[in-house]
Amino acid sequence: MSRVYNFSAGPAVLPEEVLKEAAAEMLDYNGTGMSVMEMSHRSKAFEEIITTAEQDLRDLMNIPDNYKVLFLQGGASQQFAMIPMNLMRNRVADYIITGQWAKKAAKEAEKYGKVNRIASSEDRTFSYIPDCKDLPVSEDADYVYICENNTIYGTKFKTLPNTKGKTLVADVSSCFLSEPVDVSRYGLIYGGVQKNIGPAGVVIVIIREDLITEDVLPGTPTMLTYKTHADAKSLYNTPPAYGIYICGKVFKWIKSLGGLETMKERNEKKAKVLYDFLDQSKLFKGTVEKEDRSLMNVPFITGDADLDAKFVKEAKAAGLENLKGHRTVGGMRASIYNAMPYEGVVALVDFMKKFEEENL
Numbered sequence: 438m439s440r441v442y443n444f445s446a447g448p449a450v451l452p453e454e455v456l457k458e459a460a461a462e463m464l465d466y467n468g469t470g471m472s473v474m475e476m477s478h479r480s481k482a483f484e485e486i487i488t489t490a491e492q493d494l495r496d497l498m499n500i501p502d503n504y505k506v507l508f509l510q511g512g513a514s515q516q517f518a519m520i521p522m523n524l525m526r527n528r529v530a531d532y533i534i535t536g537q538w539a540k541k542a543a544k545e546a547e548k549y550g551k552v553n554r555i556a557s558s559e560d561r562t563f564s565y566i567p568d569c570k571d572l573p574v575s576e577d578a579d580y581v582y583i584c585e586n587n588t589i590y591g592t593k594f595k596t597l598p599n600t601k602g603k604t605l606v607a608d609v610s611s612c613f614l615s616e617p618v619d620v621s622r623y624g625l626i627y628g629g630v631q632k633n634i635g636p637a638g639v640v641i642v643i644i645r646e647d648l649i650t651e652d653v654l655p656g657t658p659t660m661l662t663y664k665t666h667a668d669a670k671s672l673y674n675t676p677p678a679y680g681i682y683i684c685g686k687v688f689k690w691i692k693s694l695g696g697l698e699t700m701k702e703r704n705e706k707k708a709k710v711l712y713d714f715l716d717q718s719k720l721f722k723g724t725v726e727k728e729d730r731s732l733m734n735v736p737f738i739t740g741d742a743d744l745d746a747k748f749v750k751e752a753k754a755a756g757l758e759n760l761k762g763h764r765t766v767g768g769m770r771a772s773i774y775n776a777m778p779y780e781g782v783v784a785l786v787d788f789m790k791k792f793e794e795e796n797l
């Protein structure tokens with residue numbers, strides 16, 4: 438068996454310890470004589486898995502008691518509709534457009550009400566985060582929406598926007614659990630887990646209780662109403678049970694390492710190796726404003742599409758996989774999520790140095 442360093446943006450690398458544990462428990466989970474994939478979601482064993490996972494997530498993120506944690510399906514993209522359906526009481530919302538995912542979310546929300554795009558960084562290909570200290574937040578906005586870490590472009594909000602008292606909604610798919618957060622500053626935080634937490638098929642929603650009501654837009658399906666899942670503790674119907682089980686193991690793994698402070702330190706140390714190299718390289722260059730750089734997704738280019746393609750191909754042959762940039766932007770992108778070891782980033786930089794020497 439040989440594992441590669443996997444720089445995929447998602448689905449992405451998972452901690453090896455977690456995969457090994459899951460493998461060891463595949464045929465017989467904890468004396469039940471069956472795999473977690475085969476057991477009833479109403480069983481005692483699964484109830485313990487989901488309640489423990491929720492508690493560990495609450496511990497890690499310091500989630501206040503007046504927030505619910507929901508384990509849902511449909512990916513992050515389903516939240517693009519679920520959020521307006523549940524929160525757009527005035528049928529008005531403000532969106533900050535910092536990349537494709539925020540753009541898609543805003544477009545979807547337009548099906549349900551008026552969407553004001555109160556800031557955007559599209560003028561410079563989303564290579565920065567707009568100044569959000571004093572935005573024209575709409576008087577009657579039901580919420581202000583951000584994509585906190587822009588997976589495709591490699592930018593991250595280092596400070597949250599001033600929402601002038603309006604509810605903040607954030608897509609944290611690609612920065613979930615990468616550093617400490619103050620949950621109380623948000624009304625709703627959500628993310629697909631396949632970037633930084635677990636297998637595709639689970640989306641986690643952390644939502645303040647006052648936002649969970651029956652007063653949703655007319656026609657909202659039962660399954661797309663937060664209250665349905667909050668009342669049923671994420672067991673209204675069959676949940677993505679195996680995925681939740683793996684998420685739970687990742688929460689334990691993060692806890693065992695010291696929690697989100699430790700994650701932040703590890704992630705900063707990893708990202709520094711790569712950004713420091715990019716900043717002095719004569720061949721490669723980062724594409725993002727320094728102060729807005731993501732710790733998770735690092736796009737870079739040589740400026741020559743053929744050379745980029747050669748790099749991706751040779752890197753793959755050297756065991757460094759999935760470095761091709763998003764199909765809409767080209768170039769390269771290294772996603773260096775929680776589970777990417779420091780050694781993986783060092784191996785990437787060593788390879789980049791060698792490639793630079795050979796191709797400059």
Ligand SMILES: *Cc1c(COP(=O)(O)O)cnc(C)c1O
Binds near residue numbers: 513538588629632
């Ligand atoms: C990947 C991604 C999405 C889309 O996730 P799906 O689960 O595929 O719907 C949305 N937002 C962000 C920030 C992402 O990185």
